Amino acid sequence: MWRYLINRFLLMIPTLLGVAIIIFLLLRVIPGDVVEAKFMSGEGSGVSNEVLAAERARLGLDKPVWEQFAIWIWGVARFDFGISMWTGGPISEEIALRFALSLQVALMATIVATLLALPLGVIAALKQDTWVDYAVRVFSIAGLAMPSFWLGILMILGFLIFFKWVPPMVYTPFWIDPWQNMVQLVWPALAVGYRYSAVATRMTRSSMLEVLREDYIRTARAKGLWLKLILVRHALKNAMLPVVTVIGLEFAFLLGGLVVTEQVFNLNGLGLLFVQAITRRDYTLTQALVLLVAAAFIFVNFAMDVMYAWLDPRIRFR
Amino acid sequence: MSTATDIASVDTVTAADRGRRWSAVVADFCRRRPLGAIGAGVVVLMIVVALTAPGIAPYDPLNIDFAAMLAPPDAAHWLGTDAYGRDVLSRIIYGSQTALIVGFGAAFIGATAGAVLGVGSAYFGGRTDLVVQRFMDIFISFPLIILALAMVAILGNTLPNLIIAITVPMIPRCSLVIRSSALSIREMPYVDAARAAGYGHARIILRHMLPNVMAPYLIMLTSFLGQAILLEASLSFLGLGVQEPTAAWGLMLRGAAVEFAETAPWMALFPGLAISLAVFAFNLFGDSLRDALDPKLRTG
Amino acid sequence: MTDVAADTLLDVRDLRTEFATSHGVVRAVDGVSWDVRAGETVALVGESGCGKSVSALSIMGLVARPAGRVVGGEIWFKGRDLLKLSEDEMRDIRGREIAMVFQEPMTSLNPVLTVGRQITEACEIHLGYTPTQAHARAVEVLGFVGIPDGARRLKQYPHQFSGGMRQRLMIAIALSCRPDLILADEPTTALDVTIQAQILDLMKDLSRQFGTANLIITHNLGVVARYADRVNVMYAGKIVERGTAREIYANPRHPYTLGLLRSVPRLDEPKRARLDPIQGQPPDLTRLPPGCAFAPRCAFAIDRCRAEVPPLTSVGGAHQSACWVADSLPGVAAKPVAEQVPA
Numbered sequence: 001m002w003r004y005l006i007n008r009f010l011l012m013i014p015t016l017l018g019v020a021i022i023i024f025l026l027l028r029v030i031p032g033d034v035v036e037a038k039f040m041s042g043e044g045s046g047v048s049n050e051v052l053a054a055e056r057a058r059l060g061l062d063k064p065v066w067e068q069f070a071i072w073i074w075g076v077a078r079f080d081f082g083i084s085m086w087t088g089g090p091i092s093e094e095i096a097l098r099f100a101l102s103l104q105v106a107l108m109a110t111i112v113a114t115l116l117a118l119p120l121g122v123i124a125a126l127k128q129d130t131w132v133d134y135a136v137r138v139f140s141i142a143g144l145a146m147p148s149f150w151l152g153i154l155m156i157l158g159f160l161i162f163f164k165w166v167p168p169m170v171y172t173p174f175w176i177d178p179w180q181n182m183v184q185l186v187w188p189a190l191a192v193g194y195r196y197s198a199v200a201t202r203m204t205r206s207s208m209l210e211v212l213r214e215d216y217i218r219t220a221r222a223k224g225l226w227l228k229l230i231l232v233r234h235a236l237k238n239a240m241l242p243v244v245t246v247i248g249l250e251f252a253f254l255l256g257g258l259v260v261t262e263q264v265f266n267l268n269g270l271g272l273l274f275v276q277a278i279t280r281r282d283y284t285l286t287q288a289l290v291l292l293v294a295a296a297f298i299f300v301n302f303a304m305d306v307m308y309a310w311l312d313p314r315i316r317f318r
Numbered sequence: 319m320s321t322a323t324d325i326a327s328v329d330t331v332t333a334a335d336r337g338r339r340w341s342a343v344v345a346d347f348c349r350r351r352p353l354g355a356i357g358a359g360v361v362v363l364m365i366v367v368a369l370t371a372p373g374i375a376p377y378d379p380l381n382i383d384f385a386a387m388l389a390p391p392d393a394a395h396w397l398g399t400d401a402y403g404r405d406v407l408s409r410i411i412y413g414s415q416t417a418l419i420v421g422f423g424a425a426f427i428g429a430t431a432g433a434v435l436g437v438g439s440a441y442f443g444g445r446t447d448l449v450v451q452r453f454m455d456i457f458i459s460f461p462l463i464i465l466a467l468a469m470v471a472i473l474g475n476t477l478p479n480l481i482i483a484i485t486v487p488m489i490p491r492c493s494l495v496i497r498s499s500a501l502s503i504r505e506m507p508y509v510d511a512a513r514a515a516g517y518g519h520a521r522i523i524l525r526h527m528l529p530n531v532m533a534p535y536l537i538m539l540t541s542f543l544g545q546a547i548l549l550e551a552s553l554s555f556l557g558l559g560v561q562e563p564t565a566a567w568g569l570m571l572r573g574a575a576v577e578f579a580e581t582a583p584w585m586a587l588f589p590g591l592a593i594s595l596a597v598f599a600f601n602l603f604g605d606s607l608r609d610a611l612d613p614k615l616r617t618g
Numbered sequence: 619m620t621d622v623a624a625d626t627l628l629d630v631r632d633l634r635t636e637f638a639t640s641h642g643v644v645r646a647v648d649g650v651s652w653d654v655r656a657g658e659t660v661a662l663v664g665e666s667g668c669g670k671s672v673s674a675l676s677i678m679g680l681v682a683r684p685a686g687r688v689v690g691g692e693i694w695f696k697g698r699d700l701l702k703l704s705e706d707e708m709r710d711i712r713g714r715e716i717a718m719v720f721q722e723p724m725t726s727l728n729p730v731l732t733v734g735r736q737i738t739e740a741c742e743i744h745l746g747y748t749p750t751q752a753h754a755r756a757v758e759v760l761g762f763v764g765i766p767d768g769a770r771r772l773k774q775y776p777h778q779f780s781g782g783m784r785q786r787l788m789i790a791i792a793l794s795c796r797p798d799l800i801l802a803d804e805p806t807t808a809l810d811v812t813i814q815a816q817i818l819d820l821m822k823d824l825s826r827q828f829g830t831a832n833l834i835i836t837h838n839l840g841v842v843a844r845y846a847d848r849v850n851v852m853y854a855g856k857i858v859e860r861g862t863a864r865e866i867y868a869n870p871r872h873p874y875t876l877g878l879l880r881s882v883p884r885l886d887e888p889k890r891a892r893l894d895p896i897q898g899q900p901p902d903l904t905r906l907p908p909g910c911a912f913a914p915r916c917a918f919a920i921d922r923c924r925a926e927v928p929p930l931t932s933v934g935g936a937h938q939s940a941c942w943v944a945d946s947l948p949g950v951a952a953k954p955v956a957e958q959v960p961a
Contacts, residue, residue: 018456023468030472134353141605145544145598147551150571150590160580215725221680222720223740223791224712233739237730259467260552275556278471294459301459313775314729 001309001316008305012298019294020076020287024069027283033061034085034281059085061283072287081288086280091288095273099292101171102269104181105188105261106254112193113200114247120197121204121243122231128209136201143198151191152264167265188265192258196250203246204239211239241311245304252300256293347610354606360599368414377405379412379565388582398584400570401577406584410592412565417596419477420550424484425542431485432492433535437527439493440500441519451497454490466549470558480559484549492538496531503530533611540604544597551593567593626694627798627831628654628677628716633691635669635676638684642904646672646686648855654799659825659832661846661863663839663878665900669855670835671721674801678718679708696798714744717792721804723784727776734772737791744795759790762827763820782813786820793824799831806841818845839875840882843867851875854901854911857930861937871939871947873916910942918943 035055056062060071075082081091124136159165167187172180211217212235220234259271270289277285309315348355367374376396383403391398397406439450457465469483503509504527512522528535551568553559560566570589578585635647647669654660662670675681676688677700693700695716700708712718720726728736737759738752747755753772760768763786776784785805792800802821806814818834822845825832834846842849842863849866851859851874859872870876877896898915907913913923922942930940941947 014452015455015459018452019459022456022460026468026472030468137353137605141601142594142598144601145548145596146594147548147555147568147590147597149552149555150586150593153571153586153590157580157583157586161583215720215722216728218680219718219720219726219788219791220728222678222712222718224709224714224744225739226709226743229739229743233731233735234728238728260555263556275467275558278467290460297459312730314777 008302012302015298016295020291023287023290027286028065032281034283037281082284084282084285086282091285094285098268098270098273101267102255102258105185106251108185108189109193109196109254110251112189113197116197117200117204121201122208124205125208140198140201143194148191148195149260149264152261155187155191171268188261192261199250200243200247204243207239207242211235241308244307248300248304252297255296351606354603357599357602361603364414364596367411368418371411371415375408375411377408379409380563391584397588400585406588409565409570410588413567416560416566417547420481421543421547423481424546425539428485428488428542429492429535429539432489433496436493436496437500437523437531440497440504441523441527454493458490466553467558475561484546488542495534495538499531499534500527503527537608537611540607544600547597625656626653627656629694631692633676634689635672635681636689637686644903645855650857652850654831654833657829657831658847659845661842661849662835662852663842663849664852665837667900668852670852671803674803674835678712713740714795715797716799717797719788719792719800719802719805722808723781723788726788727784729776733774733787737794741794755794759793762793763790781809785809785817801833803835839878854906859939865937871933871944872941873918874912
């Protein structure tokens with residue numbers, strides 16, 4: 001089993017390298033570069049070609065593509081992501097605060113989703129094909145159907161109309177003012193968490209249904225155990241395997257995928273930074289972001305494997 | 319040669335037989351999965367609305383009427399008007415065209431390409447499988463919306479490009495699922511028989527493997543329909559999808575809808591409802607289809 | 619109704635269990651009566667789908683709801699009708715007084731819990747054992763079922779045991795609370811032939827040692843001959859023949875029993891090289907014929923068989939058969955019916 005995990009860990013490297021290559025090439029295929037974006041738009045138009053060329057040389061964009069790539073990857077291997085081509089600031093600094101914000105929203109949404117999904121999914125499975133089941137299913141399908149940005153708009157609309165309250169424009173980090181921070185982030189977390197819980201509820205329900213049909217559940221009943229013990233000890237642990245996967249993958253997705261929700265709630269998270277970076281053709285920043293988000297996704301995947309091994313002795317003792 | 323004819327006859331069903339069975343299957347589906355039937359009904363209704371949009375929309379969706387700017391819902395404009403005085407109901411009706419074209423286009427292309435890759439990967443196995451799967455691993459670790467953003471940035475904002483952009487992140491998800499069911503079919507004796515009968519790879523894949531991954535394919539296809547509509551709405555909302563003045567639901571929620579949220583909430587309310595209802599209906603139908611097709615979860 | 623003997627432990631009377639399916643109501647158990655005395659081994663024999671497993675699940679109160687339910691009859695166990703007990707009272711009986719061993723040892727144990735956890739939990743709940751006591755008991759029962767080094771094995775998971783070993787574990791779980799009766803549903807079907815005899819011998823030994831009564835449900839009459847004291851043969855939800863194992867084996871008085879016996883190899887008749895499977899398919903329980911359910915497959919059927927359901931009547935003492943032509947059936951060793959009676 002250790003060999004299996006080490007193997008899985010090492011497989012992360014080529015995948016990440018693949019991500020790096022693709023995003024690197026992808027960015028160079030997009031028409032225009034950061035220099036054009038900076039000088040050609042708005043006030044900077046009419047800049048001479050010499051200036052543009054000098055700026056490109058300063059950013060290293062005049063070098064052959066493979067050399068640019070080599071320089072970048074060598075930096076990444078040493079955890080040096082370089083400087084933003086647009087602002088000139090170190091990328092680690094550009095990302096840090098926004099990463100903290102996105103991470104916090106993702107974590108809070110995960111908590112919301114888990115707290116909703118587990119009880120709802122289990123109850124729906126136990127009461128399969130009754131009105132309880134139908135209600136839970138409609139609730140969760142509705143969660144999947146409602147765009148979270150629309151839910152966000154409705155929330156803001158509700159606050160505005162009923163409480164005359166507008167979400168603050170500026171992000172307050174948790175360590176500065178926890179209360180203010182929570183008041184600000186709980187709503188996006190709820191808006192996102194609802195959709196997220198829908199995915200997890202459905203997985204919990206179907207996984208639970210499958211497990212409840214297993215022979216060992218019948219064995220447990222034949223032993224004369226109470227329903228609660230059968231559920232907690234015998235069913236949940238088995239049913240949790242796929243649910244944990246879904247929760248983990250959604251979490252990884254949220255880290256960089258909250259673009260629209262961030263827009264609605266005025267949050268300067270990773271998602272908006274990505275849109276900004278890509279429109280500004282800020283190669284280094286975009287690359288770093290994609291790599292970060294992909295790494296988070298791949299790592300969560302790996303963590304799921306470890307979790308599987310921990311939850312399932314059949315894998316643990318392989 | 320007799321092997322070959324036997325194989326061919328397996329999936330040959332007479333037309334009359336097929337017709338009778340289809341109606342029976344549909345009737346059975348409606349009876350046993352009422353939620354799914356409701357979903358299918360709404361989907362059909364949407365298709366009808368999209369097809370007959372010019373006939374049923376009360377106004378031209380692009381018609382700017384400053385006299386009627388931000389009009390609340392009334393007899394003239396049932397769902398009110400937007401910041402340019404355009405009729406919200408008409409724009410929602412025409413928006414269904416955009417949603418359905420993108421939804422069906424992206425879901426069909428994404429699921430089909432994913433299925434072909436998944437089946438091919440499972441069928442050829444070995445190094446092909448390894449390479450394809452590594453590639454899919456890489457694409458799947460790009461968050462869906464980021465990949466779509468990059469694709470739109472590269473390809474531009476036209477509708478076909480939007481469809482392609484939405485398709486790309488779907489392919490690896492579908493190929494993973496299809497591959498795993500294709501792997502089990504690959505081991506079936508009839509695939510060996512077809513190979514022994516001297517059929518080419520393409521023919522075996524198309525004639526014998528694809529029909530047998532139909533169930534997971536349909537499940538993926540229907541689940542992509544809702545996702546594609548949502549993704550299109552998200553991209554349009556961000557200004558990266560369909561461009562003004564085309565009528566699209568996500569676009570209607572953008573900009574002015576939020577600015578005027580307090581004074582003209584109908585601008586934000588109704589397009590969102592349209593998106594939710596559409597995706598809800600597709601999911602409801604897709605869900606019931608999954609229950610009906612996935613033998614593991616079949617009840618009774 | 620037969621007299622209830624003083625030492626009767628379980629007395630099933632006119633049990634009826636039905637399932638609602640999309641094709642109509644299935645009477646899986648259709649008015650069945652039988653009993654088990656303390657310490658004895660009784661067999662319930664029949665093809666799959668004849669209602670024998672459902673009978674056992676009905677006794678345990680584990681018939682899958684809402685599709686299935688017990689619609690009639692009584693199940694007397696130690697002076698109480700189990701069908702009248704509440705769910706809480708039934709829970710106290712399950713595992714404590716009546717334990718069950720299932721057919722599939724590979725899937726009947728929870729893969730993510732240690733074997734120890736799965737053995738001890740019943741003792742902790744039913745007997746109020748502390749974890750230490752329960753652990754000691756688990757080591758003890760593992761010893762009974764022939765698994766040495768119990769303390770170490772208890773920490774392992776089911777996948778670390780072979781099929782036969784897992785069935786021993788199931789038996790250990792069943793034994794753990796010292797029940798009066800163990801229901802074993804096809805306990806050896808999923809196992810290798812060599813292991814089957816070991817498991818059955820073990821059950822027989824344990825029954826002698828602890829005075830536990832066994833109900834063995836099987837489709838294999840060969841199993842019955844060696845291990846059961848009395849036999850009930852079921853067909854299409856009804857008992858068609860019953861008697862001591864010796865009577866059933868030496869002198870079957872129902873064509874179905876006869877067919878079952880001819881379809882298994884018999885060690886006592888080395889001369890007979892041919893096995894004769896019963897012709898036809900098990901009946902569709904939603905569309906049973908008006909008369910004897912076996913008539914369509916029976917080579918001895920007369921007109922009366924197709925019109926009237928034969929009652930279970932004595933063919934000699936406690937040996938009973940539900941057949942209109944019970945008295946004129948040939949012996950087991952006679953030539954196969956199909957060749958004897960021209961169609």
